[in-house]
Amino acid sequence: MHILLLLLLLPWGLHAQARASAPLAVTRNCSMCATWNLPHAPVTLHGNTHYVGTNGLSAILITSPAGHILIDGALRESAPLIAASIRGLGFRLEDVKLILNTHVHYDHAGGIGLLQRATGARVAALGPAARVLRSGVVGRDDPQFEIASPIDPVARVREIKDRDTLQVGNITVTAHRTAGHTPGGTTWTWQSCDSAGCRDMVYADSQTPVSSDNYRFTGTMAVRDFQEGQARIESLSCDILMTPHPEASGLFERVAAMATNPGALVDREACKRYAAAGRERLAARLAAEVAKR
Numbered sequence: 001m002h003i004l005l006l007l008l009l010l011p012w013g014l015h016a017q018a019r020a021s022a023p024l025a026v027t028r029n030c031s032m033c034a035t036w037n038l039p040h041a042p043v044t045l046h047g048n049t050h051y052v053g054t055n056g057l058s059a060i061l062i063t064s065p066a067g068h069i070l071i072d073g074a075l076r077e078s079a080p081l082i083a084a085s086i087r088g089l090g091f092r093l094e095d096v097k098l099i100l101n102t103h104v105h106y107d108h109a110g111g112i113g114l115l116q117r118a119t120g121a122r123v124a125a126l127g128p129a130a131r132v133l134r135s136g137v138v139g140r141d142d143p144q145f146e147i148a149s150p151i152d153p154v155a156r157v158r159e160i161k162d163r164d165t166l167q168v169g170n171i172t173v174t175a176h177r178t179a180g181h182t183p184g185g186t187t188w189t190w191q192s193c194d195s196a197g198c199r200d201m202v203y204a205d206s207q208t209p210v211s212s213d214n215y216r217f218t219g220t221m222a223v224r225d226f227q228e229g230q231a232r233i234e235s236l237s238c239d240i241l242m243t244p245h246p247e248a249s250g251l252f253e254r255v256a257a258m259a260t261n262p263g264a265l266v267d268r269e270a271c272k273r274y275a276a277a278g279r280e281r282l283a284a285r286l287a288a289e290v291a292k293r
Helices: 002-012 015-020 076-088 112-119 127-135 221-235 251-257 270-291
Strands: 043-046 049-051 060-062 068-071 096-100 122-126 157-160 165-168 171-177 186-194 197-203 240-242
Touching (some): 043 186, 068 076, 068 171, 186 221
Parallel strands (some): 068 096, 096 122
Antiparallel strands (some): 043 049
16 A cells, blocks of 8 residues: 555655655545545536545635645545546646645545645644644544544644634635534635626535444533534525535535536525534434433
8 A cells, every 4th residue: 555655646746755754544444435535527616616526525626826725635545536636627736725624534634644745735724623633643532533543644734713714815715613523623615706606615514423333422512512513504604515525415416417507506505404414413313322321
């Protein structure tokens, strides 16, 4: 695996840096990873917002003449695919100036270390997420602590706060703390414009109460975090919804529908439905925990 990834990095001109980097993080027991990491053609969603992720793991590129923002890095093995998609859209890797993240599990943050080295970009995250990015391992307060694989540690991570705004060129993104799935879970919003008009874009973090088998959400801060995050998501001005796993927001189906309906991506109620679905899953999980007592 180490040799394969070095070969994949050669087109980036990063083989020297890769040899000097920290030891490879190893993804453990991921039955879905091969399917998640199948390639997917890059897609322009609206204006300067583009999908550059894989078949099952989102990565979102927001572009400007003065530089670009990338949100999420999928798996470590996804980094070359994300890089290829960025280039496939006609953009240069070195023009990515800022890398952000929805949450720090290996399937969404695993590629950030490689992508940071490939681009030279800054990385920013809410405090709990920044600490995990720096160390490469989730904390004991993460519901998936016992089952989450490590990621490559990321250097030079700037800590930000809830509702902070970040800028690259004429792009302004806002961080919204939507924790629960992880303590540092973050939803990102921005506006994207084209000749047909501007849209409010929402890249909403995961709202699923996934955990190790012996973890109980009942009585934890994660429950309040989920509730507050879901209320935040449903309150957002939301024209186009994206999620870390594209199927959670029906993204590819809506992209396909654009062939006959150019406005198929726009759904002003999508964030409300997404929050409601998360609320229902949390209630079901808590009820199941009570039933097991």
